[in-house]
Amino acid sequence: MGAVLGLCSMASWIPCLCGSAPCLLSRCCPSGNNSTVTRLIYAFFLLLGVGIACIMLMPGMEGGSGSSIPGAVYRVCFGMALFFLLFSLLMIKVKSSHDPRAALHNGFWFFKFAAAAGITIGSFFISEGSFTTVWFYIGMAGAFCFILIQLVLLIDFAHSWNESWVEKMEEGNSRCWYAALLSVTAVNYLLSLVSLVMFYVYYTHSEGCTENKVFISINMLLCVAASVLSILPPIQESQPRSGLLQSSLVTLYTMYLTWSAMTNEPDRKCNPSLLGIIGLNSTSPAGQDHVVQWWDAQGIVGLILFLMCVLYSSIRNSSNAQVNKLTLTSDESALIEDGPTADGFEEGSGANRAVDNEKDGVTYSYSFFHFMLFLASLYIMMTLTNWYSPDSHYQAMTSKWPSVWVKISSSWICIALYVWTLVAPLVLVNRDFD
Numbered sequence: 001m002g003a004v005l006g007l008c009s010m011a012s013w014i015p016c017l018c019g020s021a022p023c024l025l026s027r028c029c030p031s032g033n034n035s036t037v038t039r040l041i042y043a044f045f046l047l048l049g050v051g052i053a054c055i056m057l058m059p060g061m062e063g064g065s066g067s068s069i070p071g072a073v074y075r076v077c078f079g080m081a082l083f084f085l086l087f088s089l090l091m092i093k094v095k096s097s098h099d100p101r102a103a104l105h106n107g108f109w110f111f112k113f114a115a116a117a118g119i120t121i122g123s124f125f126i127s128e129g130s131f132t133t134v135w136f137y138i139g140m141a142g143a144f145c146f147i148l149i150q151l152v153l154l155i156d157f158a159h160s161w162n163e164s165w166v167e168k169m170e171e172g173n174s175r176c177w178y179a180a181l182l183s184v185t186a187v188n189y190l191l192s193l194v195s196l197v198m199f200y201v202y203y204t205h206s207e208g209c210t211e212n213k214v215f216i217s218i219n220m221l222l223c224v225a226a227s228v229l230s231i232l233p234p235i236q237e238s239q240p241r242s243g244l245l246q247s248s249l250v251t252l253y254t255m256y257l258t259w260s261a262m263t264n265e266p267d268r269k270c271n272p273s274l275l276g277i278i279g280l281n282s283t284s285p286a287g288q289d290h291v292v293q294w295w296d297a298q299g300i301v302g303l304i305l306f307l308m309c310v311l312y313s314s315i316r317n318s319s320n321a322q323v324n325k326l327t328l329t330s331d332e333s334a335l336i337e338d339g340p341t342a343d344g345f346e347e348g349s350g351a352n353r354a355v356d357n358e359k360d361g362v363t364y365s366y367s368f369f370h371f372m373l374f375l376a377s378l379y380i381m382m383t384l385t386n387w388y389s390p391d392s393h394y395q396a397m398t399s400k401w402p403s404v405w406v407k408i409s410s411s412w413i414c415i416a417l418y419v420w421t422l423v424a425p426l427v428l429v430n431r432d433f434d
Helices: 002-012 014-018 021-025 034-056 070-090 100-106 109-123 131-171 174-202 210-230 233-238 244-262 297-315 321-326 332-338 366-384 401-427
Strands: none
Touching: 034 070, 034 100, 034 109, 034 297, 034 366, 070 100, 070 109, 070 131, 070 366, 100 366, 131 174, 131 244, 131 297, 131 366, 131 401, 174 210, 174 244, 210 244, 210 401, 233 401, 244 297, 244 401, 297 366
16 A cells, blocks of 8 residues: 555656646655746756765776776766756756746756766767867866856855844844854954964975965965955945955855965875874875876865755755846845746645746846756866876876866956946946945
8 A cells, every 4th residue: 555655646746747847846856936936946957966076086986007097977967067057058048937937947857867867878979089188178167157156146145144134233132142143254254364373384395385375375365465455444335234254254265266276286296185184194005196186175165065055056045136137136035026926836735835926027047057057067076086097997096286276366356246236336326336
């Protein structure tokens, strides 16, 4: 009997897997907004691919030479990236949910899953040649862009966080919320300071490691300058919501990018492993300059940031106009409030169905969302392989200076973008930034 009920339950999901956009309003789908459910399902597609790529790096997955197969990660991520890139091109200029392409975006999940699986499987039949080398450099460029998107989402999150707590502070119990806001800001700066000290202790030496010294010092000065700038009277007058909470998060993120860049430096004297830092034996076997450690601390932190970024971009409903323009997102609340109620849905009725909040127009750019997932696929490929460049036979994975410069330059651009969000209203006085 239990088996029959289980089959019936699975059968009830078939319309959702094979249907089009209206399927999201059926009782078999989770409750929530149409746009949010769709983005979460695409995020699940991406996370499923990430899980498969992680399995490829497990010790049991070995090639003929006995080493892990990063090439498998490259191909899995190639399949995901190509799938999202094709959808990004297909969804260009979709402005209305009545566009036939919108139905493809919001439905036909079974066929899209089959297409993604087919592309990924097909990527394993691509001849070796120069595929991995070319894909490695494409991956670096895409990961660089995704790091910038991470910063935009981080600033959006910080603005939303700060706005929420300031509103609660104005509503009552101001001392409690002010103390919480101050505590979080202080913790972020404290972590950044501890990171700086550890960088100077473990990633620099009295003789040598000049590049690391320059990277750490420059980023420290830039973060201090950005923090001071955020509380200057002209900035506060033009942007009352700006403050040290946002600056502290940007500073902490910059410290992560600095650390991530230094972990890819080819000189092992200036790039100690985490095991070596904590005092455990991390010596390489004879004849090898560097043993590839797929699951090091930098990779784990990068994976966590990736997961947070993807999930946040899937459920976000920002009130920050500047961030909405950067991510090509509209105000969902306006469409829900102004638009008619979904047919058959009444608040409190207990029906487990999604609200169609895109009857009068799309709430986000379908094309940009898929393009962001395309970049995310490249970022996770580089993160899982530690940004190492493989040789032609995957017998060694070597750190390259281009990876270092990509990461460290992205930290500088991140700070520049944050500073621009502060000074833009003062520079472009004729523009509306509300």
